[in-house]
Amino acid sequence: MSFEYTPESALTLSMNGTSGTFKAGHGNETIEVKYLLTHVSLDPNSSQDKSLLRELAPFREIFDFKDLEFDELMQRDIDDARVSHELIPYILDEKNQAAVKFFPPIVVLLLPTETNQVKPAAYYEKVETIEEPFKTIKGVERWSCIRSGSPGNEVFQFDQPILFGDKPDSHNFVTLRVNPNKSKLVIVDGQHRAMALLALYRNTQKGWDGETKEAFKQYYEEWTPDFINTFDLSGIKLPIILCTLPDLDSDYVGDFNLKKAARSIFLTLNQNARPVSNVRNLLLDDNDIISSFLRGILAQVKNRDLTEDNSFRIFNVELDQVDNKVKLQSTTAFTGVQHLYYIIEHLLLNSDDVNGVSPRSGRFKSRKSDGYINGLKRRLNTSDVLGTDVDSTISRSSFSNKVESILSKQFETIYGKSVLTIFEKLFPFSIHCDSVLTLKSEIEETADKTIKSIFFDGQGVAKVFEKHRSSLNEKYKDRASPELKELLDQIDGKAKAIEKLQLKFKENRFNRFISALTDKSKLNDENGNINTDLKELVNGIFDNSLTTVAFQSALICGFFHIFEQVSTSFDGNADVSLCEELDNYLDNLNVFFKPKSFSQFKKFVSVFSGKLTGDNGSNIQYIERSADSFRNVVCRSEMQPDLWPKYRYLLLELWKPKSTEMQKVIDRELDECRNQVFIELYEDGLKQFCKAKLIHESDLGKEGREQIFDESFASYKGFLKNLTNSVAALDINYYRKLI
Structure with missing residues (x-):
C-alpha cells in the first residue's frame, strides 16, 4: 500500500470576508488589486482576531529602516499623540460606554518578504489558479482558488466558491489565508486608525514586546488594562481591507512591482482623501x-x-x-x-x-x-x-x-x-555631521529608545512627543493619580534630557566650528568662558542661512551654472576637470567658512548676521543686520528659495577657479551681479530716505542724493571687505556713473 505525501500547509492566518477588485497605477500602466474586506475586533474571546492583531503592525515596526532601500520607504511616522489623545477616546466613548464609533477601512497590503530576510520582495512567488480550497465546505463542489507558492511553502491563498454559473462568488465563504513567515501585513492607509486599535489590544494583552514597539509604548500608558476592560471590547469592530496583487508574481514581465504598486495605492488613497505632506x-x-x-x-x-x-x-x-x-x-x-x-x-x-x-x-x-x-x-x-x-x-x-x-x-x-x-x-556641513554622530553615540550609551527615536527615527517624532506631553499635562494636571503623576514625571524628565542633548549638540558643533582658531581665548568673556552670545550668533547662522533651500541651491546650482558655460563634458578627459574645479571651489569657500582667527570669525558673523566689533568676548558689540551685512546690502527682503541667486553672488565673490575660461565667466557674472546689487541698494536707500523725510524722490536735491550714494557705497565696501578682505573691485567713479 502506498501513500501520497501531502505537506502541511504554512497558511496559519485565516480571514473570512467579501472579495473585490480595483486598479492601481497611472494612465495605461495599471495592475489589478484583489482584496478581502473583513473586520477586526478586540473581542477577547476571538482567537482569529487575536491572530490578525498579532500580525498587523505599522510599517515602522515591520521593516527596519537600515535594512531597506530608499525606494522601499513609504509611510513611517505616526502621530502617536493624536492616536492616544483623539482616536482612542473616539473609540472608547467615555461619555457613553456602550457607544461604538466607526472608522473607514484600514487598507493593508500583503507584502512578501525576501527569503530569510525581513525585507519586502518585489514580486510574489509564482501565483497559480487551482480548484482545491484550503478547506472544503459542504454543498460547494466548485472552487476558484488563487495560490502563491508551492504546497507547504505558500505565501497566500485566496479561496472563492463558484455557486452559480462560472463566476466566483464574492460574498459567500470567501477566505484569504496567509503565511506570516513569508509575508507581512503592511498598512498602506489608516496607520493612525490601526494604531489606536493595536494600542488597546497590546495594553490588554501585554503585546509591546520588541525594541521597535517599546519606543512608542509610553504614548499609550495612560490607557491601563483595568480602564480599557470597563468597556465592551467585543463590540469594537473596525473594517479592514487586505490587498493582494496576484499578477505581480515571479513570471511578471512588465514595469510594475509590489513596491511601486504600494506607493501607487498609498498616493491614490491619500491624494483623494485628505492631503498628505508635499514631502511625502x-x-x-x-x-x-x-x-x-x-x-x-x-x-x-x-x-x-x-x-x-x-x-x-x-x-x-x-x-x-x-x-x-x-x-x-x-x-x-x-x-x-x-x-x-x-x-x-x-x-x-x-x-x-x-x-x-x-x-x-x-x-x-x-x-x-x-x-x-x-x-x-x-x-x-x-x-x-x-x-x-x-x-x-x-x-x-x-x-x-x-x-x-x-x-x-x-x-x-x-x-x-x-x-x-x-x-x-563644506566645513559647516561637515562639522554638523560629525557632531550628530557624537550625539548618536552618546544617546546609544543611555539605551533610551524613546530619546533615540526622537532624534533619529523621523523628524515628526519629536513633534509628536511634545504634543503628547502637552496633552497629558493639560488632561491630568488637576486630577492625576499617583501612577499618572509618575508617568508625567517620566515624560517631563525625558523632555528635559532631550533639551539638554540639543544644547550639548549645538555646543559641540560650535566648538568644532572654532577648532581652527589660533586665538580662541579672544572668544572668552570676563569670566574666562566663551561668550554665549557668540555661540547663539553662530547657531542662528546655521538655522537661518546655511541650512536654507536658498543657500544650498546657490551653493550647488551656482557652481554648475558656471561650469556648464565652459564645459558640457563631466568626465576626466574634459578640458576643464569637474573634480578638480569642484575641489578647488570648496577649498576657496572653506577659507571663509572655516575661520582661523578671531578677526575672521568676526567677519563671518558680520556678513551673515550683523556687525561684530571689539577686541575679545568681554567687550564684543553686535549690530543685528548692520548696514554692511548681507541682509542689508544684498537681500533686504525675507529670504525665499527663489532668491538663491543672491547667495550665489556671495559665493562668486569667494571663488577663484583654476580654469582661465571659468574665471572669465565668473568675472562677467560678477560684473552683472555687482551692478544689480549696488543699484538695488542705492534705490532702496533713496526710498527709505524720502519716506523718512516725507518727500517725493523728484524733490530730492543733489546733496541728498550724494548722501545716499555715499552711505550705499560705504555699506557695499564694508560688506566686501568682510567677505573677501578686498575692495579692489569697487571703483567709486564707476558706481557714480552707474546710478
Missing part, C-alpha cells in the same frame, strides 16, 4: 523623473556605513518635513527632501535664465515642455545612453522602469556625486 508626495511619486533622482541620491546616503570616510548620513536629511515647512525642524538635519528636490529641478531644468541676483522666475514643477526636458536630456546625455528612438519617447512624467534606472545612474554619475561631495566637504 515628492518621495513617492513614480511619475516624475525628478523624484526618481531624489530617491536615488537619498538611497546613496542611506546605504552608508562605518567604513565611509565622511560623516554625512541619512539622519542629516529631514525626510518628513512637518506641515510642509521649508525651514528645518530636526536637530540632526542640515538639509531636507524639499531642499534636494528643489536643487535637482533647478540643476536639470535650468534654461540659462539666471540673471545676476534677480529671483528665479516661474514654477519649476510645471516645467514639462520639450524645451525644458530637452535641457535635462542634454545634461544627462540621454540620446547616447538610451538611443535616439527611446530618447524621443520619454518625458518628465513618462518613462519605463528600465529608462528610469539608466537615467538615475546618469544623474548619479554626472551630478549626484558632486552634490554629495559639496555636502560632505
Whole structure:
C-alpha cells in the first residue's frame, strides 16, 4: 500500500470576508488589486482576531529602516499623540460606554518578504489558479482558488466558491489565508486608525514586546488594562481591507512591482482623501523623473556605513518635513527632501535664465515642455545612453522602469556625486555631521529608545512627543493619580534630557566650528568662558542661512551654472576637470567658512548676521543686520528659495577657479551681479530716505542724493571687505556713473 505525501500547509492566518477588485497605477500602466474586506475586533474571546492583531503592525515596526532601500520607504511616522489623545477616546466613548464609533477601512497590503530576510520582495512567488480550497465546505463542489507558492511553502491563498454559473462568488465563504513567515501585513492607509486599535489590544494583552514597539509604548500608558476592560471590547469592530496583487508574481514581465504598486495605492488613497505632506508626495511619486533622482541620491546616503570616510548620513536629511515647512525642524538635519528636490529641478531644468541676483522666475514643477526636458536630456546625455528612438519617447512624467534606472545612474554619475561631495566637504556641513554622530553615540550609551527615536527615527517624532506631553499635562494636571503623576514625571524628565542633548549638540558643533582658531581665548568673556552670545550668533547662522533651500541651491546650482558655460563634458578627459574645479571651489569657500582667527570669525558673523566689533568676548558689540551685512546690502527682503541667486553672488565673490575660461565667466557674472546689487541698494536707500523725510524722490536735491550714494557705497565696501578682505573691485567713479 502506498501513500501520497501531502505537506502541511504554512497558511496559519485565516480571514473570512467579501472579495473585490480595483486598479492601481497611472494612465495605461495599471495592475489589478484583489482584496478581502473583513473586520477586526478586540473581542477577547476571538482567537482569529487575536491572530490578525498579532500580525498587523505599522510599517515602522515591520521593516527596519537600515535594512531597506530608499525606494522601499513609504509611510513611517505616526502621530502617536493624536492616536492616544483623539482616536482612542473616539473609540472608547467615555461619555457613553456602550457607544461604538466607526472608522473607514484600514487598507493593508500583503507584502512578501525576501527569503530569510525581513525585507519586502518585489514580486510574489509564482501565483497559480487551482480548484482545491484550503478547506472544503459542504454543498460547494466548485472552487476558484488563487495560490502563491508551492504546497507547504505558500505565501497566500485566496479561496472563492463558484455557486452559480462560472463566476466566483464574492460574498459567500470567501477566505484569504496567509503565511506570516513569508509575508507581512503592511498598512498602506489608516496607520493612525490601526494604531489606536493595536494600542488597546497590546495594553490588554501585554503585546509591546520588541525594541521597535517599546519606543512608542509610553504614548499609550495612560490607557491601563483595568480602564480599557470597563468597556465592551467585543463590540469594537473596525473594517479592514487586505490587498493582494496576484499578477505581480515571479513570471511578471512588465514595469510594475509590489513596491511601486504600494506607493501607487498609498498616493491614490491619500491624494483623494485628505492631503498628505508635499514631502511625502515628492518621495513617492513614480511619475516624475525628478523624484526618481531624489530617491536615488537619498538611497546613496542611506546605504552608508562605518567604513565611509565622511560623516554625512541619512539622519542629516529631514525626510518628513512637518506641515510642509521649508525651514528645518530636526536637530540632526542640515538639509531636507524639499531642499534636494528643489536643487535637482533647478540643476536639470535650468534654461540659462539666471540673471545676476534677480529671483528665479516661474514654477519649476510645471516645467514639462520639450524645451525644458530637452535641457535635462542634454545634461544627462540621454540620446547616447538610451538611443535616439527611446530618447524621443520619454518625458518628465513618462518613462519605463528600465529608462528610469539608466537615467538615475546618469544623474548619479554626472551630478549626484558632486552634490554629495559639496555636502560632505563644506566645513559647516561637515562639522554638523560629525557632531550628530557624537550625539548618536552618546544617546546609544543611555539605551533610551524613546530619546533615540526622537532624534533619529523621523523628524515628526519629536513633534509628536511634545504634543503628547502637552496633552497629558493639560488632561491630568488637576486630577492625576499617583501612577499618572509618575508617568508625567517620566515624560517631563525625558523632555528635559532631550533639551539638554540639543544644547550639548549645538555646543559641540560650535566648538568644532572654532577648532581652527589660533586665538580662541579672544572668544572668552570676563569670566574666562566663551561668550554665549557668540555661540547663539553662530547657531542662528546655521538655522537661518546655511541650512536654507536658498543657500544650498546657490551653493550647488551656482557652481554648475558656471561650469556648464565652459564645459558640457563631466568626465576626466574634459578640458576643464569637474573634480578638480569642484575641489578647488570648496577649498576657496572653506577659507571663509572655516575661520582661523578671531578677526575672521568676526567677519563671518558680520556678513551673515550683523556687525561684530571689539577686541575679545568681554567687550564684543553686535549690530543685528548692520548696514554692511548681507541682509542689508544684498537681500533686504525675507529670504525665499527663489532668491538663491543672491547667495550665489556671495559665493562668486569667494571663488577663484583654476580654469582661465571659468574665471572669465565668473568675472562677467560678477560684473552683472555687482551692478544689480549696488543699484538695488542705492534705490532702496533713496526710498527709505524720502519716506523718512516725507518727500517725493523728484524733490530730492543733489546733496541728498550724494548722501545716499555715499552711505550705499560705504555699506557695499564694508560688506566686501568682510567677505573677501578686498575692495579692489569697487571703483567709486564707476558706481557714480552707474546710478
